[in-house]
Amino acid sequence: MHNRNFLLLAIMMVALLAGCRKDVFNGKTAITFSATYNPSGKVQAGVTLDSFIVNIEEVELEYDDDDETYGDDDVYDDIALAGPFTVNLLDNGASMTAVLANINLPAGKYDEIEFEIDDVEDLQSPMYDRSIEVTGDINGTPFI
Numbered sequence: 558m559h560n561r562n563f564l565l566l567a568i569m570m571v572a573l574l575a576g577c578r579k580d581v582f583n584g585k586t587a588i589t590f591s592a593t594y595n596p597s598g599k600v601q602a603g604v605t606l607d608s609f610i611v612n613i614e615e616v617e618l619e620y621d622d623d624d625e626t627y628g629d630d631d632v633y634d635d636i637a638l639a640g641p642f643t644v645n646l647l648d649n650g651a652s653m654t655a656v657l658a659n660i661n662l663p664a665g666k667y668d669e670i671e672f673e674i675d676d677v678e679d680l681q682s683p684m685y686d687r688s689i690e691v692t693g694d695i696n697g698t699p700f701i
Contacts, residue, residue, distance in 0.1 A: 586662040588616055588638060591654035592646035603696040609647040610690045614640045614675035616657060621668035636662070643677060643684055650693075 592609055616638040644655035677684040684690060692701050 585659060587659050588657045589654050590642075590644055590646060590657060592652050594647055594650065594652050604693065605650065605695075606647055606691060606693040607650055608645055608690070608692045610643065610645045610684060611674060612640070612677045612684060612688050613642040613644065613657065614673040616640070616642075616673075617671045618662070618667050619669040619671065621666040623668070624666045636660070641675070641677065641679075643682070 590611075590613065594606055594609075618636040620635060638658050638660070640657075642655070642657045644657070646653055646655065674688045676686050676688045679685060690701060692699070694700065
């Protein structure tokens, strides 16, 4: 069952990363995480997902260092958003989008978005000492 959960996680992460592309941005931007889940297109028959909670420790948007516009003498700092951001990407099997932050993104060419997933350190959180929690059922038997 652990392998199935890992496979589901890998599919979700690919969906998150697929949205990254090289582009020029300028202005107010929402940094969001979202999931897509189609219960009728299950990875394996009998598997249903109810929730997918992930703790994102940091998000970093990186300037395109290869862009000649910036030159060797220019100093551009990558943009880092410090979390933690604990988000639920599925609610009773329905896909959700979580807004991590609304920021003013400086004009520039960005070529990479990195995010770091880490354990929740808040002792009061139900996610304490975990970074990801997937719940659902396999042929009617609940799992976490």
